[in-house]
Amino acid sequence: MRRSEQEPTAGALAGVRVLDLSRVVAGPLCASLLGDLGADVIKVEGPNNPDETRGWLPPDVAGVGLYFASANRSKRAIAVDMKSPSGKAVILELVKSSDIVIENFTTGTLDRLGLGYTDLRAVNSQIILCSITGFGQTGPAHNEPGYDFIAQAMSGFVAMNGAPDSEGTKAPIALADLQAGLHATISILAALQARAATGRGQHCDISLLDSMTFSLLNLATTYLNTGEVPPRYGNEHQTLVPYQRFNTLDDSVIIAVGNDAQFARLCETLGCAELASDSRFNTASHRIRQRQELIPMLQTKLMRWPSAQLLASLREARVPCGPVNSVAQLFDEPQVRSRELVERVTAPGHPPLKLLASPLGLGDTPATISLPPPYFSEHTEEVLSELGYTPDAIDALRADGVIPDGDARR
Structure with missing residues (x-):
């Protein structure tokens, strides 16, 4: 209400x-x-x-x-x-x-x-x-x-x-x-x-x-149990790939893939369904290890899309995504x-x-x-x-x- x-x-x-x-x-x-x-x-x-x-x-x-x-x-x-x-x-x-x-x-x-x-x-x-x-x-x-x-x-x-x-x-x-x-x-x-x-x-x-x-939650827990000091990931994620900011034809968007099914729907939407069944990328664990190889492939596909069209298509496919808003754009959001x-x-x-x-x-x-x-x-x-x-x-x-x-x- x-x-x-x-x-x-x-x-x-x-x-x-x-x-x-x-x-x-x-x-x-x-x-x-x-x-x-x-x-x-x-x-x-x-x-x-x-x-x-x-x-x-x-x-x-x-x-x-x-x-x-x-x-x-x-x-x-x-x-x-x-x-x-x-x-x-x-x-x-x-x-x-x-x-x-x-x-x-x-x-x-x-x-x-x-x-x-x-x-x-x-x-x-x-x-x-x-x-x-x-x-x-x-x-x-x-x-x-x-x-x-x-x-x-x-x-x-x-x-x-x-x-x-x-x-x-x-x-x-x-x-x-x-x-x-x-x-x-x-x-x-x-x-x-x-x-x-x-x-x-x-x-x-x-x-x-x-x-x-x-x-710090998961990052601190990772250090406490592995001794590995987390690096700076910028707009990427430590344990999810792809989960970051991507450039588009006219702007940039956030794509936040949280599981293998979402990754498959992302690839199908972008016209590269074969990547979802590729043994290098078909599981979350594989995508983490092959981050440097996968991200440029996806970025190339995404550069062909205007942001508005891309977000509409990804939302229709139930792929988590969103715009990179300014504060002014935030308060213009229909959801807000x-x-x-x-x-x-x-x-x-x-x-x-x-x-x-x-x-x-x-x-x-x-x-x-x-x-x-x-x-x-x-x-x-x-x-x-x-x-x-x-x-x-x-x-x-x-x-x-x-x-x-x-x-x-x-």
Whole structure:
């Protein structure tokens, strides 16, 4: 069922409160995914120390940084000085009514503030704390700051990513942050399920390097069992042939053959059916070993085809294939349009934004963007009032610099 056809319903995590103490990408992304699923997410920043990505602009829409917007929808925002006794008291009061706390400070920072797992558990025995760091809570590098590019490089990903005759390169997206954010989300959902059975919260330890290492999957497993360091394959595949980018008469396409039957249909479509029965190429294992001989043969055939005609013929033959799209072409794809992968988010006082829709496809409790990316400190008074702070108490916090003075939106 398409998003526009779904009946309004409470999200899967309705009634769950998340305290988001994190910044930049991995933690905020995790918190936003939980918010899309219906959780009440409260983002906490310092009164003089906003999330760095608020200032990463351009690109922006009416002063709202699009990098920040991409990982901070579906949440409210408050600004509190957690280093002050009054600010710490606000955080602990929030923890009492929260289910999850997400943080990505350097290891040990929350403990020094009196807000570590032991401190949180003292006021809420069921709290789930998810810590996301560069290198985890243990090990010789656990105190070192970690960033996405560092994790990509240390994991071996950069060394094996890119064309064979070029230097390795990082991914153009924050891949380690994204992986860590997804692993954090999975861990939190598992911890919620475990808590339902045991009544106890727990501390989740997520690291960028761990997440990037796991993302190597079959390549890492190959090395661990053979000792062979994977080379850079570029647009080719380690264990499937043909599975790569090919030039055509007017452009290029991706052909991804996953089994012998698909290879036979590819060869028949290209007018070289004899290759499918050739003993050099008739099995996946043979094609891997004869890669250098087979690929030029196929490339010669493919150069005779315009891309559109080729893709249509291959799809009719049930051969996995696709175009090499730009981002602009991606959002013009009929499949992308039909899946409604973009949500237009509007709210009073906020510029309209187009954001990526949640990919979490729950049929009965669909994920949806509940709130626009919040302005800095936008909901501070609202949240404090919910906690029982009177207007005079809020004014006192403001006078002491625990919360921002006046309209600090930015």
